[in-house]
Amino acid sequence: MIKGKQKITNTIFFLSLILGSIFLIIKNKDSQDLPIFIIFGASVIYLTWALIFHKIDKSLTLGILIEYLLTAMLGLILLMGVII
Amino acid sequence: MALHQWFIPHKDTHKKAHLLSWEGLVIYIMIFILLQVGFSIVGYTKPGVMGISSSVDYKKLIELTNQQRQEMGLNTLGENEALNKAAQLKAQNMFSEGYWAHFAPSGKTPWDFILGSGYKFTFAGENLAKNFYNSEDVVEAWMSSKTHKENLLNPKYKEIGIAVVEGVLDGQKTTLVVQMFGTTDIVTSKPLVDVGGQEIEISPKDYLGERQLVASVNQANNVVPLFDPYTVIKTAGFSIVAFMTILLLLDLYILRKRGVFRLSSHHVAHMSILSIASAGLYFTNPGSIL
Numbered sequence: 001m002i003k004g005k006q007k008i009t010n011t012i013f014f015l016s017l018i019l020g021s022i023f024l025i026i027k028n029k030d031s032q033d034l035p036i037f038i039i040f041g042a043s044v045i046y047l048t049w050a051l052i053f054h055k056i057d058k059s060l061t062l063g064i065l066i067e068y069l070l071t072a073m074l075g076l077i078l079l080m081g082v083i084i
Numbered sequence: 085m086a087l088h089q090w091f092i093p094h095k096d097t098h099k100k101a102h103l104l105s106w107e108g109l110v111i112y113i114m115i116f117i118l119l120q121v122g123f124s125i126v127g128y129t130k131p132g133v134m135g136i137s138s139s140v141d142y143k144k145l146i147e148l149t150n151q152q153r154q155e156m157g158l159n160t161l162g163e164n165e166a167l168n169k170a171a172q173l174k175a176q177n178m179f180s181e182g183y184w185a186h187f188a189p190s191g192k193t194p195w196d197f198i199l200g201s202g203y204k205f206t207f208a209g210e211n212l213a214k215n216f217y218n219s220e221d222v223v224e225a226w227m228s229s230k231t232h233k234e235n236l237l238n239p240k241y242k243e244i245g246i247a248v249v250e251g252v253l254d255g256q257k258t259t260l261v262v263q264m265f266g267t268t269d270i271v272t273s274k275p276l277v278d279v280g281g282q283e284i285e286i287s288p289k290d291y292l293g294e295r296q297l298v299a300s301v302n303q304a305n306n307v308v309p310l311f312d313p314y315t316v317i318k319t320a321g322f323s324i325v326a327f328m329t330i331l332l333l334l335d336l337y338i339l340r341k342r343g344v345f346r347l348s349s350h351h352v353a354h355m356s357i358l359s360i361a362s363a364g365l366y367f368t369n370p371g372s373i374l
Contacts, residue, residue: 014356021360029367030228039364046357053350063106070109071354075361077116078325079368081317 043072127255135257135309142246144219166203167245171262175249208266209278216371231281241265257309
């Protein structure tokens with residue numbers, strides 16, 4: 001179960017990840033490869049966070065891990081369709 | 085399986101909606117892979133049916149290029165007919181040989197086109213762009229790239245030639261932009277060409293040799309695409325992200341209303357990565373420069 005303090009930490013973490021990534025995407029929007037690398041980097045951070053969070057929370061299961069992996073994959077495929 | 089279980093959590097087990105579980109994610113990924121495969125098949129079997137309708141205008145490109153140079157305190161470039169012809173020949177050669185590069189697979193170089201059109205340069209350069217929707221985006225993309233910017237703002241250049249040619253490349257209707265710069269003033273001891281940020285010295289044999297280029301400039305291929313694959317992919321991407329966000333919020337709301345706790349992945353985390361992907365979809369475009 002997520003406690004109040006943990007909720008605030010997670011919210012700040014994800015807000016920073018969203019804003020930081022969007023800033024980098026806007027800054028490099030004319031580049032052919034960088035937006036893909038940015039979303040790839042964000043996906044790696046997202047997956048690492050998921051592993052750590054669910055390990056501490058003792059809620060890490062294969063099903064949950066697959067959901068995170070597929071969501072990250074979906075994010076990458078969405079962007080690759082436009083750029084590549 | 086009840087239809088509502090695809091959209092909202094199970095009423096007894098509180099298991100998340102199928103369209104939010106791994107099965108749903110596989111469905112979305114498959115939709116995208118099938119779209120890509122479908123576009124490749126259409127491009128192969130019906131070349132030119134899909135592609136981008138561009139409003140890039142060569143006069144506007146010259147105007148914007150000169151605007152950028154003026155802002156940097158540089159001389160403006162005069163339009164040169166021979167350079168225009170060289171750019172046109174280069175663009176048509178890219179369509180006829182089916183390539184997207186500074187050098188043709190047959191060995192033709194940028195200076196072959198410039199010299200072949202009768203422009204005896206001492207210093208020249210080339211910038212390329214494809215699949216941009218408008219002239220402003222083309223110049224903005226060149227200005228965002230260090231090597232293209234240096235070429236565009238090179239003080240040695242006195243003249244410019246541009247071609248905006250439409251045709252079919254890799255099965256898709258494509259708008260190619262070729263920007264040629266040059267000067268006939270003696271600014272270097274040997275003739276040089278700036279290609280992709282690299283200054284290449286032209287040998288006397290190449291410089292003085294006879295050229296067998298395309299005899300005349302053909303009319304641009306007037307292909308009207310039925311649909312734009314990038315718009316289709318963007319629309320599908322935004323729809324899936326919006327749909328998933330609604331389902332995630334609905335899931336949160338229903339669980340809270342039922343007052344139950346479920347061991348599952350983190351919704352805020354998923355929404356974050358999806359919003360980053362949406363921003364990527366929104367801000368990027370299919371245009372590329374070389």
